Amino acid sequence: MDSKEIFCSKCGFVVDEKTDDRRPDRSFGESDSNRSHAGDKSSLVRHDRGLSTVIHSVDRDSTGNPLSSTMKSSLVRLRRWDSISRVKSNDERNLRYALGEILKLKEKLSLSEAISEKAAYLYRKALEKKLIRGRSISALVAASLYAACRASETPRTINEVANAIGVRRKEVTACYRLIFRELDLKMPVVDTVSCIAKIASNADVSEKIKRDAIKILKKAERQHILAGKHPMGMAASALYLAGISAGEIKTQRDIADAAGVTEVTVRQRCKSLRQIT
DNA sequence: TAAGATAAGAGGGACAT
DNA sequence: ATGTCAGTCTTATCTTA
Structure with a gap:
C-alpha cells in the first residue's frame, strides 16, 4: 500500500504528496552542457501542457530598446495568430x-x-x-x-x-x-485494508479494533468469500464485528455511514463473516 | 432505540436467442 | 440487438429485544 500522499489519519486531509521535483534548476551559468531543467515542469493538467509561448505586449526588444514600426506591426500580426491558434479545435x-x-x-x-x-x-x-x-x-x-x-x-x-x-x-x-x-486499464484489486483505514478514520475507531478487523478480513480472503462483494461493505462488517468482540461497541449505523454503505449491507456481510470466525 | 428481518426495486454482467 | 437469469446493493417498513 503505497499511496502517493501524506494524509492526516484522523480526517483524511491530504497534507502533502511524496512527489518532489528534485531536479536541478536552470543552470546556464557554470556549465552550458547541462540544460536539463530549464523552465517549469510540463504538466498534463494544462491543456497545452504548460508549454505555450507568451508574446509579451510590451513593445521592446530583448535588450529593452523600442521596436521599429515595421517590427511593431508584424508583432501585432503574430499576437493575433497566437491567440487564434492557442485554442483552435x-x-x-x-x-x-x-x-x-x-x-x-x-x-x-x-x-x-x-x-x-x-x-x-x-x-x-x-x-x-x-x-x-x-x-x-x-x-x-x-x-x-x-x-x-x-x-x-x-x-x-x-x-x-x-x-x-x-x-x-x-x-x-x-x-x-x-x-x-x-483504454485497457489495469486496476489493482481494491485493498480492503486501506478501506479499513478510511472507515476507521471516519468513525473514530481504536487501533486495536483496526488490527482485529484486518485479521478477520485476511481470514475471509483465504476462504474466498471476499470476491464480488463490496469491499467497503466487507471492511465495515469486519470493523463492526471486531468492535463487538472487543467490547467497544459501534452501532451498525455509525459504521455503515462511515463506510458509505447501508446497514443492510453490513448485516449481509456480517452473516458470511460470522460463519468463518 | 438499536438490531434484525423482509420485500421491492435498480443497475449491470453473463449468456442465449 | 434484445431478453432472461442470478446475484448484489439500496431503500423502506415492520418486528423484536
Whole structure:
C-alpha cells in the first residue's frame, strides 16, 4: 500500500504528496552542457501542457530598446495568430474545460497532484479515442478522476466523486466502465485494508479494533468469500464485528455511514463473516 | 432505540436467442 | 440487438429485544 500522499489519519486531509521535483534548476551559468531543467515542469493538467509561448505586449526588444514600426506591426500580426491558434479545435476547448473541472475536483476531494495528473492523462486518452461523443464532459471527468484514484489505491467512492461534480452516479459508472474497457486499464484489486483505514478514520475507531478487523478480513480472503462483494461493505462488517468482540461497541449505523454503505449491507456481510470466525 | 428481518426495486454482467 | 437469469446493493417498513 503505497499511496502517493501524506494524509492526516484522523480526517483524511491530504497534507502533502511524496512527489518532489528534485531536479536541478536552470543552470546556464557554470556549465552550458547541462540544460536539463530549464523552465517549469510540463504538466498534463494544462491543456497545452504548460508549454505555450507568451508574446509579451510590451513593445521592446530583448535588450529593452523600442521596436521599429515595421517590427511593431508584424508583432501585432503574430499576437493575433497566437491567440487564434492557442485554442483552435473543439477538442482543445473541450480539454480546457475538462482540465479545469479536474482541478476543481482535486481541491474538493483533497486529492494529490499525482492523481489529477493521472486523471488528466486518462481524459486525454479518452478524448483521442473519441469516447466523449454523446456523453457529458463532467461525467467523463468524474470517471477519469475516479479511475486515477483507483489506480493509485486512494480510496474515493464513485458516489463521492459524482456528488462533488454534480453528476448522477449512474453516468459516472457508465463512463468509468467505458474508459476501463476502451483504454485497457489495469486496476489493482481494491485493498480492503486501506478501506479499513478510511472507515476507521471516519468513525473514530481504536487501533486495536483496526488490527482485529484486518485479521478477520485476511481470514475471509483465504476462504474466498471476499470476491464480488463490496469491499467497503466487507471492511465495515469486519470493523463492526471486531468492535463487538472487543467490547467497544459501534452501532451498525455509525459504521455503515462511515463506510458509505447501508446497514443492510453490513448485516449481509456480517452473516458470511460470522460463519468463518 | 438499536438490531434484525423482509420485500421491492435498480443497475449491470453473463449468456442465449 | 434484445431478453432472461442470478446475484448484489439500496431503500423502506415492520418486528423484536
